Amino acid sequence: MTDVVTAVHARRVWDSRGRPTVEVEVSTRLGHRGRAIAPAGASRGSGEATDLRDGGARLGGLDVRRAVANVTERIAPALLGHPVGDQPGIDAVLDALDPSPTRSDLGGNATVAVSLAVLHAAAASAGLSTWRYLNPRPTRIPRPQVQVIGGGAHAARRVDLQDFMVVPLSATRIDEALEHVAEVYLSVGRIFAERGPALGVADEGGFWPAVARNEEALAILTDGIGRTGLVPGVDVAISLDIAASEFERDGRYHLASEDRVLDRDAWRAVVERWLADYPVVAVEDPAGEHDPESMRAFTDAVGDRALVVGDDFLVTDPARIEAAAATGACNTALIKVNQAGTVTRTARAHQAARAAGWSTIVSARSGETEDVSVAHLAVGWDADVLKVGSITRSERTAKWNELIRIDDELGGLPLAPFPIRSVARR
Template sequence: ALELLDGGDAFYGRGVSRAVANINGIIAPAVVGQDCADQAMFDRFLVGLDGTDNKSALGANAVLAVSLAAARAGAAARGIPLHEHLHRGPHRLPVPFMNVINGGAHAGNDLDIQEYMIAPTGFDTFHEALRAGVEVYHELRHILSERYGRSATNVGDEGGFAPPLSAPDEPLEIILESVEEWDYGGRIGLAVDAAASGFADGDGYLLDGRRLSGGELVDLYVELADRFPLVAIEDPFAEDDWASFREITGRLGRRLRIIGDDIFVSDPAIVRRGIEEEAANTVLLKVNQIGTVPEAIETVDVAFGAGLDIMVSHRSGETCDDFIADLAVAIGCGIIKAGAPCRSERTAKYNRLLRIAETTGLPYGLRERDA
């Protein structure tokens, strides 16, 4: 789905006045008075109004904004919370995969791997898990400041720290130290988003100054999984390296989640190919990547129908909207990726999940088959 930006000098080209004009001038006159109760029908109308495969006429940001507004309006009209309105299966409060060290495109350091995360899986409630994550995050801040100076605690795009590290295992060692300082060993797992398209180099990879083939990079990930309590690896290879995705899923797929983001781009058609090729066991879902709520739900249905998992995700460029918190609960995926417990556009999601937990008493944790 294509985000419509203004270009030019204003807002460094990132303005959205054209998308807003499309909402006010084209979409609003066409949808005012329509019933929001049937989200799928409403969004089919929106997609038809745009008339392109990638929503480039009106802009995916315009179409999605109206799709989300319709979902909220539908919930309000029924007098129920958004997650109940979006209900797709057994509701569950998700495990937050918190980005605590940033690298790659999200930071100004020498780390090639883009994200290092903690996953508090071994807790009974979302409140306990979030508290543990916050404690480890601030312990990590203390360790980095003591070891590398205060500048090491500057944060990247998603709220994780951006210390002067380069080797792919260094962040895992320091994060594990922070986890063990709070006696959370065995209750908090580690995860990485390699975003390997960012360090792909020709038909191989250039990681920390070393040139690796796809097979050699698989071996590196297996070594890391043996040394550290890894529970997930996202985008371990470039988006077009299907062979390496198949290899790592075959070798590590029973032990941890192999998550496809760039390879799938939340597109149900590409997810179907991934199912056929056994390229991953988890699909990262970004609603604005596919463009409407029903299209995102289709991706969920395709993945769950084939036995794959879903991780609902924020974007590196985020807002304070908390829609994805309700979506994660509604589909019962058991996993959400919303950044560090830092920066208001990240904590908005965690605060919403806390409110849902307080008012519903829903179970917390991974999906039943993985718990």
């Protein structure tokens, strides 16, 4: 008997930044259920699916009652009786209800929560974990990329760069990799404590950047790795989410924390020097989303020794990924299901990156919850890397711990090799 959707229920829940978001539960004729919560980003590309917020005075205009109502009143009736295992068909219904790329009518928070809930319900109907439903025989676990110091929109723009992250390179298993990350996190915490004062944490759980310049955070993170006894660039390396769209205007880069304005060439020289002086293996959005010339120049200059990752520049859009690959911009795609608005569109973006010969990073957002969907997507799609923020705060550790459980269920798998193996620095 074909299992079909019999109910779609939406409710308002809360994310890690104290903001409302949308949770959806899908029920089927054979008694199975799937549930998912939509995340939200602090910095967003202009072309991505966006949350529908209510506006007005309530909760600073951030309430989601309209998005919840859209699920209940518009989406649910259109899905009743549809085969739950037909993910492309269900996502096509969502596309037809709101064909705008940014989901300006229904809200990306509505469509992504529905689409993910359908995926989980389909997996439950098949008697499988979601990751196994997507990939019956995984051969590896995605390598973690973990925030240690936050910045940009994640930390009141105390510094310009958004994330100072680490990637464990020499670890071969997920438990060892996260142990290396935890050692670095604690080490960097001791450095900040020595410097004083402690200033709390950023949106995704990393340390608040109590520094005067962007490069100072890089130096502290490199020192923190070294103090653990791990070798910077060999055992643990650095990954930067620059999120340059947040400070690029008309091809000029405004470093507010340093009171500097740089043209394209000068800005690129700064980032290239960081890659020469510090053990950096990846740079995400080193140029603004409307500066493809610089993205191509960065990829040409450093793409042989670092991942050049497109986030705001690509917004998990298959067409944008194909276009960027054709022009030589980027060599890695950041994959965010809520940027695309549905599971099917996200899967197509991942496939487009693979077809281009790129690496892939499945990523969470700054406004997260206990939902662990991204861990299942990363394993199910055979991503190279999983990025979910820091190794602190329960909305982050929920994803890392789910990855550990998946690995345990599989009997222990090797981590995916990181495309850049070693960038040791003096």
